[in-house]
Amino acid sequence: MRQIVIISGKGGTGKTSLSAALATMGEQLTVADCDVDAANLHLLLQPDDHSRHPFSTGAKVVIDQQLCTQCGACMDACRFDAIRYQEDRYIISETSCDGCRLCMRICPTDAISMIESNGSYWTTGTFRNGWMVHARLEPGEENSGKLVSVVREQSRQLSEQMGAETILIDGPPGTGCPTISAMSGADLALLVTEPSRSGFHDLKRVKQLTDGFGIPSVVVINKYDLNEQVTAVIEAWCRSEHLPLVGRIPFEPAVVEAMLQCRTVVEWAPRSAAAGEIAAIHRQIFQS
Amino acid sequence: MREGRMKIAIASGKGGTGKTFVSTNLFWVAAQKGIDCVLADCDAEEPNVAEFIAGENEQVDEVYQQVPVIDPERCTFCGLCYEYCSYNAILYLPEKRMIQVLPDLCHDCGACSYACQAGAITEHPKLLGRVTRAAYGAAQHLVEGRAEVGVYTPVPVITHAIREAGDRELVLLDSPPGISCPFIATVDRADYVVLVTEPTPFGLHDLKLSVATVRQLGKPFGVVVNRAGLGDNEIYRWLEQESIPLLLEIPFDREVARIYAEGGLPAAVDDSYREMFSRLLTQIVQQKVL
Numbered sequence: 001m002r003q004i005v006i007i008s009g010k011g012g013t014g015k016t017s018l019s020a021a022l023a024t025m026g027e028q029l030t031v032a033d034c035d036v037d038a039a040n041l042h043l044l045l046q047p048d049d050h051s052r053h054p055f056s057t058g059a060k061v062v063i064d065q066q067l068c069t070q071c072g073a074c075m076d077a078c079r080f081d082a083i084r085y086q087e088d089r090y091i092i093s094e095t096s097c098d099g100c101r102l103c104m105r106i107c108p109t110d111a112i113s114m115i116e117s118n119g120s121y122w123t124t125g126t127f128r129n130g131w132m133v134h135a136r137l138e139p140g141e142e143n144s145g146k147l148v149s150v151v152r153e154q155s156r157q158l159s160e161q162m163g164a165e166t167i168l169i170d171g172p173p174g175t176g177c178p179t180i181s182a183m184s185g186a187d188l189a190l191l192v193t194e195p196s197r198s199g200f201h202d203l204k205r206v207k208q209l210t211d212g213f214g215i216p217s218v219v220v221i222n223k224y225d226l227n228e229q230v231t232a233v234i235e236a237w238c239r240s241e242h243l244p245l246v247g248r249i250p251f252e253p254a255v256v257e258a259m260l261q262c263r264t265v266v267e268w269a270p271r272s273a274a275a276g277e278i279a280a281i282h283r284q285i286f287q288s
Numbered sequence: 289m290r291e292g293r294m295k296i297a298i299a300s301g302k303g304g305t306g307k308t309f310v311s312t313n314l315f316w317v318a319a320q321k322g323i324d325c326v327l328a329d330c331d332a333e334e335p336n337v338a339e340f341i342a343g344e345n346e347q348v349d350e351v352y353q354q355v356p357v358i359d360p361e362r363c364t365f366c367g368l369c370y371e372y373c374s375y376n377a378i379l380y381l382p383e384k385r386m387i388q389v390l391p392d393l394c395h396d397c398g399a400c401s402y403a404c405q406a407g408a409i410t411e412h413p414k415l416l417g418r419v420t421r422a423a424y425g426a427a428q429h430l431v432e433g434r435a436e437v438g439v440y441t442p443v444p445v446i447t448h449a450i451r452e453a454g455d456r457e458l459v460l461l462d463s464p465p466g467i468s469c470p471f472i473a474t475v476d477r478a479d480y481v482v483l484v485t486e487p488t489p490f491g492l493h494d495l496k497l498s499v500a501t502v503r504q505l506g507k508p509f510g511v512v513v514n515r516a517g518l519g520d521n522e523i524y525r526w527l528e529q530e531s532i533p534l535l536l537e538i539p540f541d542r543e544v545a546r547i548y549a550e551g552g553l554p555a556a557v558d559d560s561y562r563e564m565f566s567r568l569l570t571q572i573v574q575q576k577v578l
Contacts, residue, residue, distance in 0.1 A: 009334050011303005011465045016490065037466035038301045038494040079398050095476045095505065100374050100397030137468060139501035144468040145440070173303035173465050174333035177440045196549035197339035198308065205334060208437045226542065227549040259488050260520050 001159055003167045004285065005034075005186040005215075009202030011173035013194045014222040017255060019170035020044035021264040021278045024129050026286055030164045031127070032155035033134035034148045034182035035172040036120075044264055047125035047132040055120040055150060057141045061092050061103065067111035074103035074112060095140065117141065122150055124158055131158050145177035152181065166286065175209050183210065189217040190246075190285065195230035203234065207241065218244045220281060223251040247281035249274050293455060296572060297330075297478035299463035299471060301494035301501075305484045306514035306538070307331070309548060310568075311462035312340045313555040315428075317565040318458055324427045325458035328449050330474040332417055332433035332442035337462055339551050343422025343430040349452070351433075351445045352413035353396040356389050362408035363387055369400035369409065392440060417445035419452050429453075443473045450477050467501045475502060480572060481509035482535065487519035492526060499532065510575050512568070515540040533575060536568045 006015045006022075016033075020041055023031045033041040042049075063074075068090060075083040075090060082096035083103065092103075092112075104112045119138025126132065133155040135147050155167050171182040183189060189210045193203040203219070210217045219238050224231045231248065238245045249255075250273050258268035266275045298311045308331070315327040329337035358369070358378075365387060370380035377393035378400065379386070389400075391414055401409050417435035424430050433449030435442035442464065453459050461478055464470040475481055481502050485491040495511070502509045510533040513523060518540040527534050544554045544561070554561035 010336070012305060037468055037471075038303070038497065040302070040490045040493055043489050043493060077398065077402065079396060095472050098395055098397060100395060100399055102372075102397050102399040102402060105372060105399065105402065139467045139497055140472055140504050141468060144466070174470075175437045176333045176435065176442055176470070178468075179333075180438060180440075194549075197551045198334075198336040199549075201336060201339055202334045205437050212438055226545050230549050256488065256518055259490065262489060 001156070001165060001167065003169060003186045004188045004190060005169040005171050005183045006190045006192060007171035007179060007183060007206055008173065008192040009175060009206035010193070010199050013192045013199055014249070015192050016040045016044070016170055017259065017265065018192055018220065018222065018278065019168060021266045022282055023168050024264050024267055025279065025282045027166070028130040028164060029166040029168055030131045030133070030155050030159040030162070032151050032167055032169045033132070034151055034169050034178070036135045036137045036144050036147045036151065036178065037172060039134050039136060041170050042132070042134050043262055044259070045127040045132055046262065047127040047134070049123040049125040052121050052123045054118045055122055055135065055147055056116045056118055057120055057138070060094060060115040060117050061097050061099070061112060062115060063090055063092060064111045064113070065089055067109045069109055071108065073106050073108065077102055077106050120147060122147065122154060124154060130164060131162055133158060145181040148172070148178050148181035175205050179209065183215060184213060186215055188285070189215045191217050191219045192222055193219060193234060194223050195221060195227040195234060197230070200230065200234050200237070207243065218246045218285070220247045220249065221245065222249045224248040225250045246284045247277050249277045293457055294480060294573070295459040295461060295478045296480050296482060297461040297463050297475045298482045298484060299475055299498065300465060300484045301467055301498040302485070302490060303465035305486050305491060307484050308336045308340070308462055309514065310482065310484050310512055311460050312337060313553055313561065313565045314569055315341065315460055316553050316555045317562060317569055319425050319428045322427060323458050324456050325460065326429040326431060326453045326456050327460045327462065328431040328433070328453040329462045330433055330446045330449055331462055331464040332435040332445040332449070333464060333470070335432050335434050337430065338432055340553055341424065341430060343424040346420050346422045349419045349448065351416045351419060351448045353394070353416050353444060354411035355391045355394050355396065355414045356400050356409045356411050358387055358389060359408045359410070360387070362406050364406045366405070368403040368405070372399040372403040374399065392438070395440070417442065419445060419449045421452055442470050446470060446473045450474070467497050471501070472505070475507065476505055478507060480575065481507045482512055482572065483509055484512045484514055485523065486515045487513055487521070487523045489522070491519070492523045495523065499530070508575065510535040510572070512536045512538065514538045535571050535575070536564065538564065
């Protein structure tokens with residue numbers, strides 16, 4: 001089984017649009033939407049989600065005011081500044097709490113407990129060219145990296161069951177925990193960038209990450225014609241880093257039109273230049 | 289700005305909608321007006337403000353977390369630290385008498401140190417990132433939080449950056465994308481939130497999630513639609529239906545995209561953009577006061 005992850009560091013470079021287009025071409029495969037903070041791939045692939053599973057984050061910690069003796073030990077021990085003394089009582093700030101449970105261990109009267117939170121879930125289903133796993137993180141929840149790991153594991157199991165040989169992973173932006181969960185153990189990373197200073201800066205950081213994990217990487221420059229000078233700079237850098245450039249996708253109205261129709265650009269405008277370039281990327285990545 | 293001190297977070301669920309574009313241009317306009325302000329780049333996993341605006345006399349703080357080290361000589365292999373760790377950051381194989389900390393998974397909560405009765409755990413600093421502070425003009429400052437590539441969370445770097453930004457007439461926080469910890473760590477410290485989106489199905493879908501998150505935090509907010517004219521009208525219908533203030537529409541313009549791609553600020557080179565961001569600043573101040 002081969003796992004290909006699409007990441008970019010910077011958001012909005014076109015990871016999801018490219019993932020969706022590649023997913024609808026060629027042999028049946030499994031797609032895993034690992035951007036659980038802002039999952040969008042299902043908007044284009046429209047899977048029939050035949051099973052949904054809750055994901056418990058257990059992030060809410062509460063103090064029972066009846067049992068609390070106001071000793072303050074929990075506040076002193078908390079390293080996340082999540083416990084405050086306010087209006088004659090100790091309270092836990094949900095947004096600062098990291099869910100480490102140290103306060104629960106310390107409390108001499110067992111006044112602190114954790115309430116499971118069940119707003120997040122992950123889903124499996126089929127789409128027009130294979131199988132799909134995606135997830136929704138309850139707004140404000142911790143642990144998006146853990147939910148990404150669940151999506152990865154489920155997509156692996158599903159692929160084994162269905163005999164899919166490829167898993168295509170649509171990754172989150174950034175270089176932290178969720179990105180690491182999305183890419184660990186992948187066979188190839190497709191780095192999507194755009195010709196802007198921010199795009200280039202973030203490409204360099206994400207390359208550092210794939211190097212650190214020993215994952216071979218290739219680059220796609222999206223919207224390359226928005227600034228051909230910056231594109232040339234990125235191309236020169238790729239050469240100096242021995243990083244193969246597998247495609248340059250032009251900025252075209254067809255790409256946005258396709259999204260508005262909730263289709264991929266290769267389906268909506270197969271004769272557009274963007275679709276042609278994506279087909280070439282597909283050949284290089286999937287048939288090599 | 290007689291209206292008093294305020295902290296504004298510029299945020300979005302989806303990445304690449306134009307948070308940094310709005311923050312940097314707003315900051316430039318505020319600096320031109322001589323407002324005592326600071327722009328803090330809180331997107332510590334991918335900080336980009338420095339690609340557009342540079343300050344002077346940089347001062348750098350390093351941000352560390354504590355990571356435990358277990359002394360195998362003192363360890364009794366009781367496994368209590370392993371049990372207390374909520375992050376699977378301790379590898380424990382009692383039958384092999386092996387115990388080890390996985391520093392990349394450690395959240396620096398202190399539970400293992402509390403658990404250990406044998407005095408086998410000591411804590412040592414690990415670099416998480418850097419916070420840079422620089423002067424820009426007479427009364428303005430730039431702050432950047434930059435996490436080391438691959439650390440589990442940028443949150444300590446973000447909170448340090450916001451603390452460094454301090455309490456000024458105007459504090460602009462360029463937020464990280466998403467709806468989880470890094471986003472919350474930034475937005476929770478703001479008085480007002482500007483959500484930047486684009487008029488596409490992706491933009492709308494992620495805006496709905498950001499709005500739910502910001503509402504949960506109880507923050508007043510408004511929306512900026514970037515790349516207007518590129519998509520459809522669904523987003524406007526939804527904003528109206530939800531009675532969410534539309535603060536500004538920024539039309540899609542290839543020339544502006546080109547200027548910005550090279551690190552230029554449209555507000556600095558084009559009167560209509562200066563006017564646009566100046567209006568946005570006034571709008572935000574009014575919204576906050578209402």
